Amino acid sequence: MPTLSSPPVSHPPLSHLPDLTRPSSDRTSAQQLGSPAGLDLQAAAVPDRAPLVTIRSARAGDIPALCAMIAELAAHHGDTAPLDADTLARDLFGPVPWITALVAEAAGTLIGYAILVPLYRAQLGVRGMDLHHLFVRDAHRGTGIGRHLVAKARQEARRAGCAYLSVSAATGNVQAHRFYESEDFTPGPVTGMRYVQALR
Numbered sequence: 001m002p003t004l005s006s007p008p009v010s011h012p013p014l015s016h017l018p019d020l021t022r023p024s025s026d027r028t029s030a031q032q033l034g035s036p037a038g039l040d041l042q043a044a045a046v047p048d049r050a051p052l053v054t055i056r057s058a059r060a061g062d063i064p065a066l067c068a069m070i071a072e073l074a075a076h077h078g079d080t081a082p083l084d085a086d087t088l089a090r091d092l093f094g095p096v097p098w099i100t101a102l103v104a105e106a107a108g109t110l111i112g113y114a115i116l117v118p119l120y121r122a123q124l125g126v127r128g129m130d131l132h133h134l135f136v137r138d139a140h141r142g143t144g145i146g147r148h149l150v151a152k153a154r155q156e157a158r159r160a161g162c163a164y165l166s167v168s169a170a171t172g173n174v175q176a177h178r179f180y181e182s183e184d185f186t187p188g189p190v191t192g193m194r195y196v197q198a199l200r
Contacts (some may be wrong), residue, residue: 053145055152058101058113063089065110066101073135102152104136104145112136114149116156119166129157131167150183 058066063085070088074081091098104112113135119128131153136145157165167185169176181187 054105055148058103062103066113069113069135102149111140112145114153116153127162128164129162
């Protein structure tokens with residue numbers, strides 16, 4: 001299961017985006033996923049892995065484990081994660097929630113997460129959602145947890161009225177490219193320049 005740290009990139013035109021109004025026939029549909037509060041999945045028989053995995057929205061009590069996994073993902077890419085629990089709590093549950101977090105839980109332990117960030121195309125009046133982070137801990141990779149997190153991300157995007165779900169992967173991360181293409185993401189060209197200004 002690939003991991004992702006998503007640099008901002010330009011997005012493909014809507015004509016190249018998958019239709020989020022219909023579930024894909026070869027994976028769990030939004031109806032099968034159940035309510036946005038959570039999803040119970042019977043996991044395949046894997047040594048040292050709990051038989052039941054739940055994919056659900058993050059709760060306040062998940063903040064320490066989420067911070068730890070974000071740090072693990074940063075370390076995987078040779079980066080550091082100065083994020084602290086108070087900042088993550090602010091962005092998930094504060095007066096102006098900025099992100100949505102989904103978690104994979106087994107036997108009371110978080111084993112993976114996804115972070116979603118809203119997008120908007122003003123000229124079209126179209127909402128989208130960016131799959132900013134996708135991470136599964138080493139011991140549980142290759143068991144389908146990442147696919148279930150992506151399926152839950154689709155459900156959340158539909159529930160928010162989004163027309164598309166996007167994701168970015170580093171140019172050389174071929175494993176991630178293959179994974180996202182197997183999940184019906186359509187690759188698009190990266191064009192133009194992105195400028196950043198620090199706000200003080």
